[in-house]
Amino acid sequence: MAFFAHQIQRSFSSSVVRNVVIKNVTIIGGGQMGAGIAQVAASTGHSVTLVDMTDDILKKAMKGIQSSLRRVVKKKFSDDPESGDDFIQKVMQNVSTNTNPAAAVTSSDLVVEAIVENMKIKQDLFGFLDKMAPEHTIFASNTSSLPISDMASATSRPDRCGGLHFFNPVPMMKLVEVVATSSTRGRFRSLNPCLVCPGHTWVHQRCVSVCHGSKEDIDIGMKLGAGYPMGPFELSDYVGLDTIKFITDGWREKEPDNPLFAPSDLLNKLVSEGKLGKKSLQGFYKYSK
Numbered sequence: 001m002a003f004f005a006h007q008i009q010r011s012f013s014s015s016v017v018r019n020v021v022i023k024n025v026t027i028i029g030g031g032q033m034g035a036g037i038a039q040v041a042a043s044t045g046h047s048v049t050l051v052d053m054t055d056d057i058l059k060k061a062m063k064g065i066q067s068s069l070r071r072v073v074k075k076k077f078s079d080d081p082e083s084g085d086d087f088i089q090k091v092m093q094n095v096s097t098n099t100n101p102a103a104a105v106t107s108s109d110l111v112v113e114a115i116v117e118n119m120k121i122k123q124d125l126f127g128f129l130d131k132m133a134p135e136h137t138i139f140a141s142n143t144s145s146l147p148i149s150d151m152a153s154a155t156s157r158p159d160r161c162g163g164l165h166f167f168n169p170v171p172m173m174k175l176v177e178v179v180a181t182s183s184t185r186g187r188f189r190s191l192n193p194c195l196v197c198p199g200h201t202w203v204h205q206r207c208v209s210v211c212h213g214s215k216e217d218i219d220i221g222m223k224l225g226a227g228y229p230m231g232p233f234e235l236s237d238y239v240g241l242d243t244i245k246f247i248t249d250g251w252r253e254k255e256p257d258n259p260l261f262a263p264s265d266l267l268n269k270l271v272s273e274g275k276l277g278k279k280s281l282q283g284f285y286k287y288s289k
């Protein structure tokens with residue numbers, strides 16, 4: 001988890017940004033990714049404001065952070081549970097919540113958006129926050145698939161916009177893709193200038209081909225045969241089927257003839273029924289709370 005501070009501060013190295021000390025971090029979107037990013041930022045001593053649309057969502061996010069921290073301290077403080085409790089308390093004190101994004105960015109050094117995977121909604125958010133946040137504030141997106149430069153174009157600070165693509169579950173995954181744009185490249189140090197994660201096509205292909213084999217067989221085969229921790233259907237449920245659909249629909253718009261992005265009736269059906277995966281307790285599989 002020390003990764004967060006280290007990674008962020010080393011990555012944003014434009015002349016505008018180089019001397020900014022990142023202390024106050026605002027995360028917009030308190031879903032599975034936003035809550036995880038808030039957790040790692042708070043665990044590394046940052047003062048975090050987590051923003052979402054309702055208090056209920058934020059309450060759920062805070063509960064999720066607390067239970068994830070309990071899992072973390074069980075290992076980290078296995079010999080000293082009291083220190084583990086202190087750690088959880090300190091981290092939780094570093095996180096506040098707000099349903100008003102304008103108020104949440106007034107003293108922010110870094111904003112990370114982790115809202116729905118939709119360009120228009122992300123652009124509207126960046127455009128709005130641009131008017132509210134101080135000049136030095138860096139805007140980052142956790143997008144899985146959308147071009148950062150298109151989001152940056154909605155702001156007056158394209159040289160201070162980038163991608164910070166965390167992986168799910170954030171507290172466990174050590175990889176963060178740092179995405180530069182043409183305005184930041186050279187000045188914005190990028191660890192891995194990967195713009196799009198082609199792994200999703202693989203997941204998508206499996207969705208299209210489920211009619212040729214059971215999902216259970218495919219998942220078990222990939223776990224036993226390829227050593228993956230989750231099979232493609234389990235992983236899709238874990239990521240969220242709405243997110244998977246947003247990603248693949250976006251790619252199809254760009255490359256309508258590419259068979260890799262052909263629509264999946266099964267995926268569309270599940271999403272239209274509100275079966276979004278683990279977060280809604282039903283997707284390809286059923287889950288209990």
Ligand SMILES: CC(=O)CC(=O)SCCNC(=O)CCNC(=O)[C@H](O)C(C)(C)COP(=O)(O)OP(=O)(O)OC[C@H]1O[C@@H](n2cnc3c(N)ncnc32)[C@H](O)[C@@H]1OP(=O)(O)O
Nearest residue numbers: 068069071072075143144166167168169171172229230239
């Ligand atoms: C969509 C995008 O744009 C990009 C993406 O993110 S794609 C998705 C990338 N993520 C992956 O591929 C995840 C693949 N899955 C995995 O790595 C693993 O299944 C997993 C780490 C999620 C869970 O591991 P597991 O062995 O299957 O289950 P489980 O036993 O519950 O967890 C293993 C450990 O991780 C811990 N853990 C799991 N999730 C956690 C969380 N959210 N917070 C804290 N700890 C967690 C557990 O407490 C457990 O700890 P112990 O070893 O001490 O028991």
Ligand SMILES: NC(=O)C1=CN([C@@H]2O[C@H](COP(=O)(O)OP(=O)(O)OC[C@H]3O[C@@H](n4cnc5c(N)ncnc54)[C@H](O)[C@@H]3O)[C@@H](O)[C@H]2O)C=CC1
Nearest residue numbers: 029030031032033034052053114115116117143144168239
């Ligand atoms: N789920 C995953 O495995 C991964 C997702 N991502 C990306 O992270 C982003 C978020 O994904 P998830 O956390 O899975 O989604 P999610 O559906 O769990 O959470 C999104 C949250 O954003 C909130 N929200 C939506 N619009 C908002 C707005 N205008 N203002 C404030 N809050 C708003 C929603 O209420 C919801 O709580 C997406 O861009 C996704 O592509 C990136 C890596 C992995």
